[in-house]
Structure formats: C-alpha cells, structure tokens
Amino acid sequence: MDTLTDKGCQVRVEYDLESDYFYGVILNIKGVISFQGRSIEELKQALSDSVEEYLLLCKEIGVTPEKSFFALSYLMVMPCLFNSRI
Template sequence: MNVMDINGYKAVISYDPDINLFRGEFIELNGGADFYAADVDTLRQEGETSLQVFLDLCREKGLEPRRSFSGKFNVRISPELHARLALEAMSVGKSLNAVVADKLAA
C-alpha cells in the first residue's frame, strides 16, 4: 500500500491504468476526499487542494474532519481458531481480546 502524508492526513495512492492517472484518497476523514494527477508532484498539489476544500467545508458546517474509531470491531474466525486463541489466552492469564490485540499489534 502506498501512502502519502499531506499536512498530517494520510492518503492511499493507487494508479488507474484506465485513465492513466494516479489517484489519492484520504483515509482518515469522516467523508470522501479524493484527487487525481498524472505525476507525483501534481498529485501532492491536488491532494493539498482537495484536503483544504474538505477542511473548509467541515469548518463551515461545524463538523470534525477526522473519522473517529471506537476501538471495537468484529472478526469472523473458524471455531477451531477461536478455541485455539481462547486456550492460549487462558494459558497466559490474559483475556481473549488482549491476546488478539497483542497479535494484531505485532
């Protein structure tokens, strides 16, 4: 994954061969803001413009521009993996959540 930092906000960068342009999409915003360009320098400039328009709009509407994360999400796994992780958690005296969080952070 290619990520560009623009004024403290992260954007995922991809290339679209159908239109022969790079595409950036901010991933930490509470709404959509994307941008396109044929080269990296122009892509950064377009990203700065797109971000500023988004931030101005949020300011006008009194909205928080950054997406908030609760720290909770559901993961579907097989019963066998669930049992294995639960056993591991019990054997080290941790909660299942703590064991999974440790593994994800590694």
C-alpha cells in the same frame, strides 16, 4: 514503503494504466475525499487542495475535521499469488 501525507492525513494511491492517472483517497475518515493527477507533483497538489477544501467545508458547517490514523499499512498482493496460498 513511504506514505503520502498532507496535514496529518494518510492516503492510498493507485495508478491506472488505461487513463494514465494516479488516483488517491484519504484513509480512515467517514467521508470520501479523493484526488487525482497525471504526475506525482499534480497528485500532491490535488491532495493538498482537497484537504484544504475539506477543512474549509468543516469550518463553514461547524464540524470538527476528522484525522486519519497512521497505524495502518497497505500491502497489495496479486490475486493469483494470494489464491495460490489458500
């Protein structure tokens, strides 16, 4: 499984069939940085823009930006499969 990253930030991405959008959130930081796009290219650009805004904000308020870690992997399991194993 490939991981979408930008400037050392690992993200989780989901796709919503109803809205036809990809949604993403940066993992393993205390705050919430989210982004969205209709295509993979839009999603990547939105991620890059969000990270850049976060870094600028941290600089403005004098806070060291957090880095997300690459140690976690996410596996999505359909609830019906998970429940049948319990």
